[in-house]
Amino acid sequence: MTSEKKDLPGWLIDSKLNTFSRKMGKKAVVYGLGETVRGINKRGWTYTSFCSDEPNHFEDKRSLYGAQNFFIIDDEDTVGYFWDTPESVEFDIGFSKIDEIIVRQTSPDVDIYVIEGKNKKEIVSEFRKLTGACYIPPKWAFGYGQSRWSYINEDEVREVVSKYEELGIPIDSVYLDIDYMERFKDFTINEEAFPDFAKFVKEMLDKGIHLVPIIDAGVKVEDGYSVYEEGVKNNYFCKKEDGTDLVAAVWPGKSHFPDFLNDEVRAWFGQKYKLLLDAGIDGFWNDMNEPAIFYTEDHLREVFDEIEEFKGKNLDIHSFFKFKEVVGDIDNNSEDFKRFYHNYDGVKIRHDKVHNLFGFNMTKAAGEAFEKISPDKRILMFSRASYIGMHRYGGVWTGDNKSWWSHLLLSIQQMPALNMCGFLYSGCDIGGFGADCTEDLLLRWLESGLFNPLYRNHAADYTRRQELYSFGETVDFKNIVGLRYALIPYIYSEFMKAALNNGMFYMPLAFEYKDERVNEIEDQLLVGESIMIAPIYKQNASGRYVYLPEDMKMVRFRSAFDYDEEVLQKGDHYVDVALNEVVIFIRPGHALPIAPVSKNVSDIDYSKIEWITYRCDASSYEMYNDDGYSRIN
Ligand code: GLC
Numbered sequence: 001m002t003s004e005k006k007d008l009p010g011w012l013i014d015s016k017l018n019t020f021s022r023k024m025g026k027k028a029v030v031y032g033l034g035e036t037v038r039g040i041n042k043r044g045w046t047y048t049s050f051c052s053d054e055p056n057h058f059e060d061k062r063s064l065y066g067a068q069n070f071f072i073i074d075d076e077d078t079v080g081y082f083w084d085t086p087e088s089v090e091f092d093i094g095f096s097k098i099d100e101i102i103v104r105q106t107s108p109d110v111d112i113y114v115i116e117g118k119n120k121k122e123i124v125s126e127f128r129k130l131t132g133a134c135y136i137p138p139k140w141a142f143g144y145g146q147s148r149w150s151y152i153n154e155d156e157v158r159e160v161v162s163k164y165e166e167l168g169i170p171i172d173s174v175y176l177d178i179d180y181m182e183r184f185k186d187f188t189i190n191e192e193a194f195p196d197f198a199k200f201v202k203e204m205l206d207k208g209i210h211l212v213p214i215i216d217a218g219v220k221v222e223d224g225y226s227v228y229e230e231g232v233k234n235n236y237f238c239k240k241e242d243g244t245d246l247v248a249a250v251w252p253g254k255s256h257f258p259d260f261l262n263d264e265v266r267a268w269f270g271q272k273y274k275l276l277l278d279a280g281i282d283g284f285w286n287d288m289n290e291p292a293i294f295y296t297e298d299h300l301r302e303v304f305d306e307i308e309e310f311k312g313k314n315l316d317i318h319s320f321f322k323f324k325e326v327v328g329d330i331d332n333n334s335e336d337f338k339r340f341y342h343n344y345d346g347v348k349i350r351h352d353k354v355h356n357l358f359g360f361n362m363t364k365a366a367g368e369a370f371e372k373i374s375p376d377k378r379i380l381m382f383s384r385a386s387y388i389g390m391h392r393y394g395g396v397w398t399g400d401n402k403s404w405w406s407h408l409l410l411s412i413q414q415m416p417a418l419n420m421c422g423f424l425y426s427g428c429d430i431g432g433f434g435a436d437c438t439e440d441l442l443l444r445w446l447e448s449g450l451f452n453p454l455y456r457n458h459a460a461d462y463t464r465r466q467e468l469y470s471f472g473e474t475v476d477f478k479n480i481v482g483l484r485y486a487l488i489p490y491i492y493s494e495f496m497k498a499a500l501n502n503g504m505f506y507m508p509l510a511f512e513y514k515d516e517r518v519n520e521i522e523d524q525l526l527v528g529e530s531i532m533i534a535p536i537y538k539q540n541a542s543g544r545y546v547y548l549p550e551d552m553k554m555v556r557f558r559s560a561f562d563y564d565e566e567v568l569q570k571g572d573h574y575v576d577v578a579l580n581e582v583v584i585f586i587r588p589g590h591a592l593p594i595a596p597v598s599k600n601v602s603d604i605d606y607s608k609i610e611w612i613t614y615r616c617d618a619s620s621y622e623m624y625n626d627d628g629y630s631r632i633n
Contacts, residue, residue, distance in 0.1 A: 009114070010079075018106075020315055021103070022100065024093075027075075027516070028074060029073075030071055031120065032072055033069070033070070034068025034386070036064060036066075038059065039413050044098075045093065046091065047062055047094070049088065049356065050063045050088040050355060050356065051063070051067050051366065052064060053331070067388075070127055071111070072115075078119065080115030085110040086354040086356050114585070115127045124502070131422055132392045133392060135425060137378060137381070137453075139626075140628065141380040141603065142488050142492055143546060144172060145457070146171060147174070147175030147212075147456055151174065153193035157200075163467065163471075167468075167469060169481050170485045172486075175212045175285070175458065177214050178214055178251050180214075182218070183220065183252060185219075185252055186227060187215075198278075201281060202280055212285060215273070217257060217258070217289040217291045218248065219255055219258060220255050221255060230268070230270075231256060231258060232633040246296065248291070248336070249297075251288070257358075258365075266364060267365075269366075270365040270368050273366055277370075277373055282379055284381055285382050286363050286381070289357055290359055293336050295331060295336075296333075296339060307326060308564030354485055360387040362383070367393030376630060377629050382395040391424070392422075397426065397429065397454055399429075400429070402432045403441055403466070404432060404498055405538060411448070419504040424499055425495075427452035428452070429459070430442075431445050431458075435460055439472075442466055447480055447581075447582045448536070451491055476580040479562075480580075482560050485604065487595075489527075489604065489623065489625070493622075500624075500632070504618070512549075518547070523537065534585070541577075545575075547573075548569070560595075561597070586612060590613075591611050592610055595608065
């Protein structure tokens with residue numbers, strides 16, 4: 001249901017300042033906003049919805065990569081709101097005033113949707129009906145994925161795969177970061193490093209390994225490079241005010257940005273994925289599509305002029321900080337987003353007015369093309385930038401987190417908010433992308449993310465290696481990843497039910513239980529219909545307090561075939577969880593299927609499933625399964 005801006009029930013409108021505000025009761029909880037910093041309850045901070053290439057996910061950041069303007073206020077009344085605007089919008093949730101939400105719009109041109117329902121779950125489902133069916137990846141994409149920026153040639157990839165084979169650790173995919181390309185040019189292959197790419201893709205597929213290449217938003221400026229030349233010739237790149245193509249530097253150096261908002265450009269760019277699909281590739285990740293800008297040619301020129309003034313001067317404290325600001329503000333400079341334009345149905349629109357739609361439309365370009373190029377087979381796709389509605393074409397990963405315990409907790413808290421917005425196929429870089437990972441952090445992260453649909457270990461170049469064999473002893477890693485595979489029948493079944501019924505896979509406890517305690521629980525989640533998780537996210541912790549909103553059966557796994565069960569009463573419990581253990585809780589009247597550990601997703605033997613049940617038998621669980629690759633929606 002949409003509401004006229006002049007009358008948004010419960011809100012005060014200041015049309016001069018372009019703000020909407022409403023009071024929040026002391027106990028009100030605000031859920032949603034997708035991928036942001038901070039907790040499940042968004043109260044107490046201000047969030048700017050503006051897709052940002054932000055590698056430092058500090059507590060004081062206001063924007064990350066996504067713009068997902070949907071939230072639910074759970075107060076005396078429970079209502080959902082979707083602020084549909086492609087430009088920046090600020091959600092001040094108890095930041096300026098502790099008991100007020102203030103939404104500050106950049107322009108008045110916004111559609112506000114008021115989503116009603118009898119409870120939070122129903123509001124989410126109404127919202128999802130409005131925004132469309134959720135993207136469904138191939139089933140192999142639920143397996144373990146190994147990534148690192150960067151495996152630079154075939155032999156490095158082979159080495160990774162053979163280590164996993166030798167150790168018997170299940171794996172389904174290896175990711176190719178920017179180095180597989182020829183000098184970071186989209187839709188090219190570095191032929192020295194991968195002399196016969198199609199043959200290599202097949203060699204890997206024969207071992208059950210899917211290679212997943214990255215595609216970046218920026219197209220390298222280089223004569224003779226067909227993507228560049230076609231784009232220039234057909235006016236497919238974003239242009240500056242003077243009609244010339246914007247030059248922005250990203251990984252390939254000077255680059256142009258395809259005008260993804262334009263239908264023809266999307267169709268053209270989307271078809272480019274065919275080159276890799278024809279080589280046997282069946283999955284991609286779209287990156288740098290906020291878009292990330294290291295610098296624009298124009299701004300760099302301005303910076304050089306400006307710093308000229310500082311030369312030879314004795315920099316006092318003020319001028320020193322000014323100098324730092326001029327230099328430090330080069331990348332993703334806000335003025336740069338005002339330097340270029342889109343051609344939307346013949347209308348010229350300045351980029352910052354539609355900024356949040358850029359990454360969405362890059363992923364839409366791929367999704368639309370996949371429907372044509374691969375009408376029968378699902379293709380894996382997830383993106384870094386996103387906007388509401390992109391969930392129809394792909395999932396997301398939460399970008400460049402760090403190997404920090406606080407980011408392990410953040411990754412747990414981001415999942416339900418992403419699910420609310422329809423991004424069910426999502427996950428974080430397990431082990432952390434930036435900074436050095438440790439053995440205990442990686443184990444705890446694999447355990448806490450055990451149910452993440454996207455289960456990928458990814459790390460930045462120059463960081464400590466964090467493949468599962470990098471820390472010496474591998475048995476615990478093998479057991480945990482084995483357990484993941486044993487749980488895939490459940491994960492896939494619950495994921496698919498959520499996807500097909502506009503539901504959530506990960507939910508805050510307060511979406512199911514009514515007692516007030518659950519409103520404050522920030523570190524436990526419901527996963528599908530049967531279980532609750534309460535991960536360990538503190539270093540050196542050998543256990544934690546867990547709140548049970550009802551009696552539950554605790555299952556302590558040391559591996560998929562070594563576990564014990566204990567019924568615990570509703571209430572608070574201190575639960576020991578050793579570094580090599582995963583503890584989960586089964587809800588009454590629910591069952592959990594456990595398959596034998598398999599070497600990859602296609603080998604999972606559904607005929608040998610065992611069940612852990614609590615106050616029911618296995619027949620009470622409705623298992624969803626399918627061939628794992630045919631398109632469904
Ligand atoms: C960006 C991505 C990261 C990738 C890197 C190099 O930082 O977020 O995942 O490894 O670029 O391509």
